[in-house]
Amino acid sequence: DAGVIQSPRHEVTEMGQEVTLRCKPISGHDYLFWYRQTMMRGLELLIYFNNNVPIDDSGMPEDRFSAKMPNASFSTLKIQPSEPRDSAVYFCASSGLDSSGYTFGSGTRLTVV
């Protein structure tokens, strides 16, 4: 398996623009997580899905953030409109069997100028 695949690896955008981050989890994993990492706050859970259904979105900072998982092999995290304070590395992770750990993607480094 190629692991968790995220795209793009880097994104630079202007304030106010819409940004869409993409994630392909490991095949067979039924949990998918979106995290944000900054120097100040470390890793923060934004939202997670189980069997494509959002379970907990309490970490989503505000209405400008939205996430979808239309099928078991694809998820998106959208920021509209983007702001400079959204600049961070966004990670996607997936998990399968209850006893298994978590596998992370390589992340998307977002810079909003």
Next chain:
Amino acid sequence: KQEVTQIPAALSVPEGENLVLNCSFTDSAIYNLQWFRQDPGKGLTSLLLIQSSQREQTSGRLNASLDKSSGRSTLYIAASQPGDSATYLCVTRGGNAGNNRKLIWGLGTSLAVNP
């Protein structure tokens, strides 16, 4: 509320030294504990996963221990190499029905192994 603390925040050692990274957590009702490695500007690589019923896990030069009763885990790295330089993150997964998919992360230990 679970809190995970990693000490030290940064560590610099000469090559070849054996070293211990520490992780402490406040709520012993965990499902498992996982150690990750993160290289600068890169993603997170899982190193070792310890289930709540286990006391330790080993992989190559790495050994992780878990003592739930005292709320501690250690990551032991034997014969350190410059390639071990990275940030090491400890994370717990909740052990109760309402939180068992939530991960609580430490802020990491930044390790530099000098040749």
